[in-house]
Amino acid sequence: MSGIAFPAPDPDILARRARIVAGLRALLPEDAVIDDPVELAPYETDAFTAYRRLPLAVVLPRSTAEVSAVLAHCAREGVPVVPRGAGTSLSGGAIPLEDAVVLGLARMSRLLAIDTADRTARVQAGITNLAITDAVAEHGFFYAPDPSSQLACTLGGNIAMNSGGAHCLKYGVTTNNLLGVTLVTADGTVVELGSEALEPAGLDLVGLVCGGEGQLGVVTEAIVRILPQPEGARPVLLAFPSSEAAGACVAEVIGAGIVPVAIEFMDNPAIRICEAFAKAGYPTEAEAMLIVEVEGSDAEIDAELARITAIARRHGVTTVKESRSATETAQIWKGRKSAFGATGRIADYICMDGTIPTGRLPEVLGRMQEIVQGYGLRVANVFHAGDGNLHPLILYDVNDPGQAARAEAAGADILKLCVEVGGCLTGEHGVGIEKRDLMREQFTEAELAQQWRVRAVFDPRRRLNPGKVFPLDLEPAG
């Protein structure tokens, strides 16, 4: 694929490469600066692998002071900086530029403090999402946002994209679980935003930085909310003869005052793909399937699942499979959590991330099917039904350039459909480079200019993660 344009590298920066790298070496230990092309290769892309660019250099600082020194140096040299966590972005948020320094946070992965009375943890930004939960588990706590890549992805990346996960219906996304950050701005200034208090003084700059896609500054440390583990959690698997029936069931569950921790939806192609891979016992003949998980004591879970299955029966549920053990719970989730990997076994795919009002679900599923078929391709759907965050997987063959381009075009049409019905381009993956050129579908010029001016307060020269989020032809606003 080559449909997405990159800013042209600045020949003047490329010509000064040796001096720029020497300056970085003067600031950091020997092993923290990479400029050998072979060693740079792992940093040339992220999980949006269709695009790649070899960066000028990679730095791997170990402290906020080192990050500040690197940013100050790059500001003096006029060099763009691309922050990077684990490089799991599906929207190309961490893809480098040839004239940019990649600032990797991987070596800042320590947990600094746990406070169970305040229900907070202080961590460095390069810690993985799951490592936070692992570290606080012995105290009976967990960190709630749980993106599918949680084993690998870093908190810094989660903050940049305001990542979600399967359980955000009850617990919210990253921004709802973030109390403070240490932010280093483009010129190397270190600012502390927020604290262990429940709300910041002044403007909610923590809320602004979260989801800023690395363009407002580099987050080096964070204070996150940790939550007490529930007494128990159990899912029920519900199969339906149509997407409409599954959608109506979700609406009635919520209408009945029940807020499960997760409601996951899979359509027939997704059910078949996941079952073939995970042998989770999914009903492969069903048109639609829900995994609904609730929490609490055994008795509370029993009562809530009974309410949910009673509602499902009114909507023609064909299979009800309640988990009775931890093994069964793991099995039910295994199919869903391996959806992307299982799909990758049978075809290449691109994963879209639009959000729609849940009431428009059956209509949107039908129209998505038409769009993808119109391009001669197939689509499988897995998504967070409680919040309308879709993840259509458009299947194609990477060795057929025609198919790749058609898959990209189908994806763009689907995202335009999401906006048309009142939703948005991205629910949790971020804009990155992937959806950059679609931003005008969702925002007016004045709205983009307003966001641009806010970004410029933090990074007036636009050196942090350039070429992302905003269309390249967006003129700096006066």
Add this chain to the structure above:
Amino acid sequence: MRLEPASEEAAAEAVQRLARDRLPARIEGGGTRQAIGRAVQTAATLATGGLRGITLYEPAEMVVAARAGTPLRELEAALAAKGQMLPFEPMDHRPLLGAAGEPTVGGIVAGNHSGPRRVKAGACRDALIGVRFVNGRGEVLRSGGRVMKNVTGLDLVKLLCGSWGRLALLTECTFKVLPLPEDSLTLVFEGLDDAAANALLTTALATPFEPSGAAHLPEGVGAGRARTLLRLEGFAASIRYRADRLAAQLAGHGRAERIEGEASRSLWRSIRDVEPLAEPRERAVWRLSLPPRRGAEVVARIRAERDCRVLYDWGGGLVWLATAEAGDAGEAPIRAAARAAGGHATLVRGSLELRARIAAFEPPSAPLRALEEGIRQAFDPLGLFNPGLVHAGS
């Protein structure tokens, strides 16, 4: 001059007119919080009373949108009719400030006003998923939308929530909502001192039983004996089970009494609205936002220098403090103690003279002030909206 546009379009025209004439304006919703902050002297008032009505309500999607001037009462009644509510239990400032008028949706959002349920369900800023607004250039803009998960572009929703009208005129706000709990009950522990109560509350919040309120009324505040309160909300059988488990786990703090029904509801309403500190009227009232476990310790440090009455909410993370207006009304020791604990303080009630004498809002550090000023410029380059309300000269 008073401008009261009847539509969003008219609101944009009104702001364009203010910009043309370089006329700064005070933004006014229901007028119930006009006594908070520095007294603003502006030639114009920009009122939202004409921007009224619910524009979207989809109970099955748990989403509601209303124009900024919509009375909160109207929105809450519409939600209650469908068995739902705003999750964050917004505070009504009228009892504390002795104000008349009707709180509006825009006013709640501008101040990020959240009540006791914040410990379980999050703040106003967490429930707010979309806004429409007019910036200082007179442009009608949107951020966020009507879906719960949306990371498209910068999150200006968070920036506007709690901005006290310094960036833009809100015209419409969209919230995610929650079902009304089927039932609620309150566990009451009597006679604890502040430190013991603070410890009890943070312990309770660290259990899986999800209290939706965690407050402490010291002796002589609201009633005779000190009362430490934990609220549980949900399905009837569930909250009884949770109350039993919590009471057993906290038995070391004493035996817990239970309050149910209207008695429980009115108790939490009075905590939400800080009614126990409303009298005597001439006292200044401060609001301290703190790391929850530091609540009692911060109050003890302030008490060493100044006589005060307090009420703890959010497990100790929110302290309301009433003290005499004399001198700086305790500003120096209060700010010092709050800052030392990693928190901050706001004067919520004070006479005009006091608010002219001391800063009501926490003065920001130099780098934060520079960022805030830059953001104000980015929204409102002429400084039209609420100049000087939060900080002098800005």
